Amino acid sequence: MTLMTSHVLIVGGTKGIGRASVAAALAAGARVTATGRSAESLRALPDGAEGVALDFTDPVSVTALGSRVGPVDHLVLSASHAPAWGGFAEVSEEALRAAFEAKFWGYWRVIRAVAPKLSATGSVTLVTGAAARAALPGTSGLAAVNGALEAMAKVLAAELAPRRFNTVSPGMTATEAYDGLPDAARDGMFAAAAAKLPAGRIGAADDIAAAIVMAMANPFLTGATLDVDGGAHLAR
Ligand SMILES: NC(=O)c1ccc[n+]([C@@H]2O[C@H](COP(=O)([O-])OP(=O)(O)OC[C@H]3O[C@@H](n4cnc5c(N)ncnc54)[C@H](OP(=O)(O)O)[C@@H]3O)[C@@H](O)[C@H]2O)c1
Known part of the structure; x- marks a missing residue:
């Protein structure tokens, strides 16, 4: 897959799935801008990516990103x-x-701010989560948040x-998101x-990043949800 000459903006590029996606997009030839919440966290970006600080819970921070970023071909959240x-x-x-x-x-907020900068041949890939449709007890909150995003994206x-919108739905993935747990519990x-x-x-994280690059690069893929979850969405 090639993203040659594309400008890719990755929100949450400093850790986990986002960081792996930054590396995969760079390897596919893209110019990459990526966000983290602080100057300190931006130091974790792979070499070659441009860092921009963003806290998307703060509307002012999102507006600043929208003003600063130039034309975008592909947005990844x-x-x-x-x-x-x-x-x-x-x-x-x-x-909740x-x-x-x-x-x-x-x-x-980020989609609203960046959509005016998106090229007509561009795409938005939202990373959601298998809980949206797996009906696992104990995950109604995760299901509600991720299900809302999947419904909106379609x-x-x-x-x-013609801008394309797809969701990539990971199952449990080893990332820094679980760093707060004691090692044995994790x-x-x-x-x-x-x-x-x-x-x-x-x-x-690389498993999910490969699907994210595919979603960006395939010009005929839109309105899709890619389940990259080792089969977590299947009936058991
Ligand atoms: N890991 C899993 O098992 C799993 C399963 C299903 C779905 N997902 C979904 O996959 C996505 C990525 O998860 P991950 O495991 O890769 O997470 P992660 O390793 O914890 O990384 C989270 C990223 O989001 C950024 N971030 C956090 N809060 C933010 C905010 N308020 N504004 C802007 N950026 C913010 C962090 O920036 P800083 O570096 O500044 O903290 C970091 O770059 C999430 O949407 C998650 O819900 C993950």
């Missing part, structure tokens, strides 16, 4: 914090509202055509998840 894990009775309204703020509203694929959770998957392992 791969960021979140404060996911609302837990049973329906346990996740508070406050926690925070989860929407930390992903749904951030993606929404409408935007029709409304903002390793146990990864092993338990892997044992239930047809693929027999959890995801690596």
